Amino acid sequence: MSISTSIWVWIAALLTLMIYSFLYKENPFYRLAEHIFMGLSIGYSVVILWYNYILPRIYEPLFFPPHQWSLIFPILIGMMTFGIFSEKYNWLIKYPLAVYVAGYAGVQIPLQLQTMILRQAEASFLTPDKFTSLFSSFNALLIFAGLVTTLIYFYFSAKREHGLGGASQVGIIFIMIAFGAAFGYTVMARISLLIGRMQFLLQDWLGIM
Amino acid sequence: MFIRRTLPILIAFCIGFAMLIQYFIPHPYSERFYDIVVQQWFITIYAFMFIFAYRSFFSHHIRKVKRRKTGYIFSIIAIASALLMAVGGFATRRGDFFDSLYNYLYAPLQATMFSLLAFFIASAAFRAFRARNVQATLLLVTAVIVMIGRVPLGDYLWRGMPDLIEWIMTVPSMAAMRGIRIGVGLGAVATAMKIILGVERTYMGGT
Known part of the structure; x- marks a missing residue:
């Protein structure tokens, strides 16, 4: 066994050591690695969001046959989220939030009753x-x-x-x-x-x- | 005022109530409605919700760079890292370069960040686990048994250790966890009802 010659392994090793340097005290190396991690997380989520959600579940069903025109409604509601960029129209974000949060709450009530309350009680009888x-x-x-x-x-x-x-x-x-x-x-x-x-x-x- | 404040609450009530009652209607239309709303609507809106996160990230760091605040160089690095990962993913269609970024940058950083907690947990445990009373002693003893028993040392010290841990996890620990889960479930149902009825509006900005 000998020391690695791969540039990727060296980068990973140096980043690992930079994070562990925090055990001594907060320092610029740790902050550098921390900010790289933060940025990578955001970049990764953009790619995953595009390939796992937008492309297969929104873009392709809408633009390729058989077209799912019913997707237009949630897209319009979702686009209201862009209101966050405007001071005048930022109230628009209440609509996607209302649909998503309240809808999810409605789905969760029977699920929570079933799994977190009844099943747990039933198993203990x-x-x-x-x-x-x-x-x-x-x-x-x-x-x-x-x-x-x-x-x-x-x-x-x-x-x-x-x-x-x-x-x-x-x-x-x-x-x-x-x-x-x-x-x-x-x-x-x-x-x-x-x-x-x-x-x-x-x-x-x-x-x- | 109606469009800005009342209508979103009315929509929240309608969609929340509809999603609640559809569970109790065993009809194909009801099941289709559930599929459309959960599989299409929720996922589509969920995708748009990421705009909040991206806006928050980029506006925070761009503001820091513009104002030349202390440590703004790190903000430049954060933005550059985000762009590198995103461009790497799109340009190569999640190819080798994107995989390498994930395997040699993202995954090691994530694992190291989480492993860092092992040191802080150890120091926190040293302070918290002083056996000052019966409850603290129980916490200490259970944690030590679980920690030792989950490694080969536990089995080496005493043959019955794995069985003891299994019993702790499936009997006394599970009893308390079930109680906590029931409490969490009741809390979740109460919060969901408050959201549907418009009592809880903080998620819309508190209006």
Whole structure:
């Protein structure tokens, strides 16, 4: 193994080191890499937007047969977004926002009810099939108790008395376990990214691994 | 005043309500309506919404360059990078040059940026994870178990570690997550209702 001779690998390695220089303190090298990243993100989104959305879903269906003339309405509504460039007509942007945000809200209500509320509650119900063994019964009861006490912890419309205080204290135990697990997972994900970058520097760039 | 303020709210109510009730109407027309609005209208308008982001990015950086503000050179670099990626993508029709820009510039920068968080999480954890009470101790113990158990070290230290982590994730952690999800779902439904009924208008500029 030897040091890389590819200009692209050198650029990637130098940019990686520039970002890591932030660990010492904020410096011009970090800011340079940060602004390159920002610009590239915008440029990338322009290309992806064009090739993944505008070309296949707007341009081609409208200008090539069979023409989907119904696209003219959302295009006209979408074009109102250009009102943002005019002080006189910037109120036009309310129309695409109204259609998109309110329409999306309407779609989300049954979806949220179905997936985030009913399915979650349904999965926690104590049904006979969950009591097949001592361990599964214990788990089912624990999940039910955890769900109820967590909900009680987030219930702020009543004073924490007559058992509510105790139940919310139990709820916070479950919440802390969940947050701890989520934190552990996040750390491991970031560490794996760090390992990936170190592998790139030592293996692909320097060739010492 | 009607066109500028009231009509957008009326349209929001109509489209929101229509999208809500179509879910409960199992008829081909209703399904077709859903397909047209979600597959065509939303995606088309979504594409135009990027104008907000591009305008914000370019106006911010161009203003900085025009006024020669501190660090304006970085704004020039940001604009140049955006143009390089965009022109590279269009000129080569997402060809090799665009792929190289993605693989050797964009992807490494993104991964490094996110990996940087590993260091900050470690320092934050050091301060936050002092076992001052039962709750903080639980958070600390669970996080440590999950972190150790997800690498070969966990299995090496104790054979039952992977099973313990599986149990933590599928029983106590899931119980709390379900409670949180139900709360999030109720909040989302309430916010969506406020948007449709015109109570929540901040997304239109607060009028």
